[in-house]
Amino acid sequence: MSKLKIYIPILCFMNTACITNTPEICPKSTPEVLEHLNQVYYGKNNIRIFYTTQGENAISDKADHNHNNIPDYIENIAIQINTVMQAWDALGYQNPLQSPRYKSAKYIDIHIQKLSGLGIAYSKAHLHTNNPLKKNECALIISLSNNIPNFTTRSSVAAHELFHLYIYGYTMFKPKWLNEGLAAWSEGIITKGQTGAYGTISLPKTKEKFEQTFIQSSYQASKVWSSITLLVDQSNEKLPLPKGLLQTKYIDGKPVFQDHYLKGTVFIHEFLKDLGQEDKRLSQQNNWEPYNWKDSTQKSHIYNKNILSVLHRKLEKNPKEYNKKNSFKKILKQEIN
Template sequence: MKRLSTVICLSVGIVCCQYIGSDNNNHNSNNNIDISSQEFGECRQLNTSFQYTSLSYQPQLDSFRFLIKFNANKLLETNLQRNVLNVVTVNQLQNIKRQLQVADGIYQNVLGLTAPLDNPRYQKAHFINVNMIEAQKAYGRAYDEVVKNKNDKVSACHIIMELSNQVNAEHNVTPAHELFHIYQNSVMMFKQSWLTEGTARWSESLIKESTGKEEALPETKEQLLEVMDSSYGASKFWIRLFRLIDPNDAFVVPNYLDTITYLNNEPVLQDNKAYGVTFIKVIFDELSKESDHVSELKGWDRYAWKEKDQKDPALNPYIWNAVKRAVAKSIPYEQQSEELRKCMEIEL
């Protein structure tokens, strides 16, 4: 198992161009493609130009590195150190780091998920690059490809997470939310929002207080399609589904995670309440299998679907089949509630 001890270099990134992004426009259209030969994901070269100036403070966290991105005109000012601290403070960065540390530990040691860098798609990635962006509002973005910047002599292949400098970890869980997206991306190519944003919003309940809001499961195809047309709001569907599969809402917290606090001494982990902690790995496994199945069926490269295909609603029936298999594996039919049975009987 790959175990990395990569330094978090708080550095200055000078942005001169733009990312290639995650539009995969070159997937193989040969319907006879054999995905068994595509064991690992690739590392793509970024169409960007960075220069780096390391600062004196470099907190440590396995598998992560932090950078600060400036617009070019910022570099015309003389006091670079001061400008960096105007983007993100040392304390702010430390709090983000601690939230990522706890979330990473929960995803692996409570949910039983495999670390993204240990999954085949990300075998060529050496770390997750957390780019801090100067912005007017708090937001985050997780990219799904392994990339390398040819002008960064220090950097190896990596995955990118972006966080705006308005993100304060002690007040929101954007870092943990974006990290969950990277866990998703490491095992499946599906990017339908009701799945990815719905379950990522659910993942916030692992750290935040309370188990999250829920609503009754769909009873008809039309109601299910409404869920599939939604995004973050689909978390209510997932939380209800998870609760009906396993009503236990408490999970055991590893001791080393329970003691981690923000710099204001508030615990990062606000409670140990969440539904679905035993089910999420089952559904990830089924979604991974279904992702491979779609690759074979469509003749697409295993880890290089076009972006529009990853988000195509036409793939929802495949996702739904994976969900139903996961439910069947987790709770016998005779133990399912009437609400759960009726939902699982919906065909797309």
């Protein structure tokens, strides 16, 4: 994938954070791929999808079964993104476009292109100047593959990448065990079962297992997150979402929601809000601009202790359940002390 060329005056200090000349940044950039994405589809809720039907970035499936001159592949991506966004918003989560971090952003732009993987969500908003279809508007960016197989029956990749934007809107912390782990958990909002995309695992009882299955993990860390949600969420209720939303279907008639369950939506919501308070405390303590941490700082394991402290405090609000997992509780306390 082409690297973004960014033009913005930046002053870095202390090798940890960067200060810019404005708190609301939308750096200009010119990713080469955008020069080839010559079509745009406007979805609901300020979603724009940029794509092409020609060249190496062309969508592989150009079927248009409803004969509206928009490929079903594009419409189905828009349906998944919009439906999942409405679901998280209805559950009380802060829409990324409403986050103080992204005051400059007007749209969530989806770039459909050739990728080595299936998707990428970027934590910085961008103003792309090399495609007139962008209309010189600041946007949050998600790149999705032009060839996602079985999209309406087996794929939740668009939902996964969207949740990254929700995470970024709450907190600057993004080590993989947190960022990818929670995004994989979030796929459970439309996939079958009460937990995230990778299921669950017994909560680790040793420091070695804690590191292996959680801290040094990425997508698979969702197994631990899902197990935590099972611990704190003892309900067996359906997601409190509007009936009409739960009945949303793709162009081929397949349902977006494979069932109506996901454990831990309240807990994760509160946890993300508390993480946001913790990173603001760190910013103030270190005299950093609150939304302009260096990317390496955001991903750093140096601040695992801070994240785990927030998790421990949240779990202590469920003492009956937390105390049942004494080995896990003991490891957490060791990690933060």
